[in-house]
Amino acid sequence: MDRDTSSRRPAAPAGPAASGLTAAPAAPVARGTSTASAASAAEGTPPVDLGYIDMLRGIVEGAAVGFAVLDTRLRYLYVNPHMARMTGLPAAAYLGRTQREVLPHIQRPDQVLRDVMHDGRPREAIVTGRTWVDSPYQVREWRCVYHRLVDSTGKVAGVAAVGLEISEPQQYLYELERAHRRLALLDSAASRIGTGTDVAGTCRELAEFVVPELADAAGVELSPPDTASARRAPTRLAAYATRPGLATGLAALDARGELVGWPRGTGTRRNLAAGRIWRRNAITAAQWRSLIPRWPPARACLTARVHSVLLAPLVSDGRVLGILLLARAGDSGSFSNEDATVARELAARAARALDRAVRFEREHTMALELQRALLAEPGQLQQHAGVETTARYRPADDGSMIGGDWYDVLALPDGRTMLVIGDVMGHGVDAAVAMSHYRSTLRALALAGLSPRRILQHADRMVADSGFERVATCFLALGDSDVATLTYASAGHLPPVWLTPQGDMELVPVPVGPPLGSGLGRYEQRVTPERGGVLLLYTDGLVERRGEDIDRGLARLTGLSLCPTDPLDKILDTVLARLAGGSEDDIALLAARAVRG
Structure with missing residues (x-):
């Protein structure tokens, strides 16, 4: 360095x-x-x-x-x-x-x-x-x-x-070599900072990236999410990194999660609020006391012989998202003008990655809250005396994407029960909003007394005429306990599975029509006698894997050994435990069983 x-x-x-x-x-x-x-x-x-x-x-x-x-x-x-x-x-x-x-x-x-x-x-x-x-x-x-x-x-x-x-030619070579290293450093930042979608991970990658290449210790402080100016609120330490030799001496600085802001009215705060670099070399003990109001961290800096500090604001679209803090100690040189230039460019690039993570996290939170509001908890599903149901929803393995999978149970006024499972194309807030739209449409049509195929036909036409761009697959099962029948209809969805009273897992053959929203609605339905056991409805995240034929995933599902008399909660938990690992998509499951009086 x-x-x-x-x-x-x-x-x-x-x-x-x-x-x-x-x-x-x-x-x-x-x-x-x-x-x-x-x-x-x-x-x-x-x-x-x-x-x-x-x-x-x-x-x-x-x-x-x-x-x-x-x-x-x-x-x-x-x-x-x-x-x-x-x-x-x-x-x-x-x-x-x-x-x-x-x-x-x-x-x-x-x-x-x-x-x-x-x-x-x-x-x-x-x-x-x-x-x-x-x-x-x-x-x-x-x-x-x-x-x-x-x-x-x-x-x-x-x-x-x-x-x-030979100082002059050697200086030229040093400058070329240093410029090459700095360019390589900035180029590698694009592939090493912001590799994920979470804010904490992006901050950690930034802090670890600059140590020891640019600093002996580094921290990333974030402004509270409800403010866009470092002038009005303190920052919160989100990530911290140090070279091994300083780890013990600077332990007092590692206050992740705490508010650590810089004193109000100082040049430090004004520079950061304006998005300017702040640099100080050869810091004295008195200056440490003024820079860090709390004495233990200041004393830790003195003990570790930290002599130079450089602060680079993390600015994106005119908003100060936080601060990149760099420190040098011991025999390391002071921060030069070139170091400040590199830190400014690095902070600008990191701020863009951080801004994406902040936006994604905000959208992820909104989508999750919306989905939770729309998906009833298993114990809150509408029930009729003759049907027992329960459901599960599981995000993808990394938990980073909320999709448009949903389930629903409608207890219709005439005593029948409608089971619904669906999957909207895409992820995020838009998918959650689309899920809400489909769910409301299907509920309204079902309450109007339409048959499953008519429900799908009207829903397909309504969505296509509205210009809604997100298509969805959907499966409906209408149970009529009076005549002990089930009526099925599918809009591009995978077939359900029967867990028979004998413990066999069988795919239910159902005529498949086009997904909802295509405007091509020609749907058929099939009526079968209710024959006991458990009906399992699911979305493709349960059985679909990248680079694998879907038939292999269906074979894994039908090859499960389950007990049909077990509680439905246990059955769904077992299915998820054995099949959900490695899924890149979210999963919705709905299980139903007829209850005899």
Whole structure:
């Protein structure tokens, strides 16, 4: 994770005299003579041309690279003017001192220099860090080459170092790499945040996504659902994540479910209410007290060495849904302008996913309440003295979608009983509203005394003429205890199952017409004698599975071993326990049994 490591100039050390170290000045060499030329004359060899020495001195001292000579203990014997300029220290400050003493913020692999002196093989190394002068680069880098130095007797005298600064091209590469990582981070956010449809899960995914890539700890605070402004109400912590090393120290911050808002009248609250980023680095103890009114969380931040905080509002369609809180601690760098930009974009993308989850959850709640209002509890079903009924409704396994499945029992004035099971296409509020429409229509037609096939014909035409776009399957069973008969009619629905008095499960053959709402209503009905046992009506979620032929699901249903004399509640619970697992759709079940007086 990138951190703000911009080079800043620290206070330079004092010179050798001030620090207590005194470097012996180099002996002056008069032009036209040298110890080398004197030695050459004594040995009878041609004298060294001092013009070459002056030329070499000019090259070294005028070169735009750093040049240094160090003794065998890695103490400086010479540095050229360019090295003095780029480090911010005069050449005299180096003499007789080690790098750690004069440049403590530079990381140099000293073992490489020792290896060069040991075997004489030149080596390269990358040196990084900060010097005593300001720099526009986040990290300064030099590519250095080291050569062993020997005296005239062949004894190792030290090492010569030549360093070329490569900070600018390296900074460019770092920026490209960082930009690539940030783009990859934002791209992956689309597939890792908002994978589900619940608000809590989306908040948890967001908090866990930014740790540790963008922060050491993160929280997601949500505004109450009845407000769209962080100015008028506190927020509530919905999710929290931290890197393992901080989990214990920041336990006091994990107050999920509690109201945690930011103090009123502060710049923090005003920025968040306006949808702006708020960032604070190098936070002091006094500032922690003002930022977090309750002292224990503030003390936890101080104990865990949390020094920087960034707050990014979660804004969608102009509404502030909440806050993404990022914190860095310990040796992690402060939040930079680039971090703020990334956090702003990430918060914007996450807010869209969160808004979808909020809307879905609100719609899910409305649909569920509407469905509960329309579906009578099993004990509230209308009953006649001669019929016992009970029912079950079960959402899909993940509970995220409320469908249009419904059941109904009508005790008609003439003593007959109408059993209804149906399934509206689709899910959500629209499906629940459509279910209400179909249920009311069928009730009205049944109370008018129509036969099952006539009920379906009129309902199909009424729905088609009204322009209602959601079709539905439906099955009707009209029981007449006076003549001990059952009359069936189906609008595209699966056939019911008889649990016979002998315990067999048999599909009831019924003529099937088109679904309601198609406008193609031609329905037939079938009359059979009532022969005891239990009649089971169900929707397709009980037997239908993705990628599987429906006949296999029906075979599982008819293959169940059930006792026809068991209570109806037990029979339905057994059916659900054995068949409902893995269903991707909701399920409605209705069971009926004739009761003899």
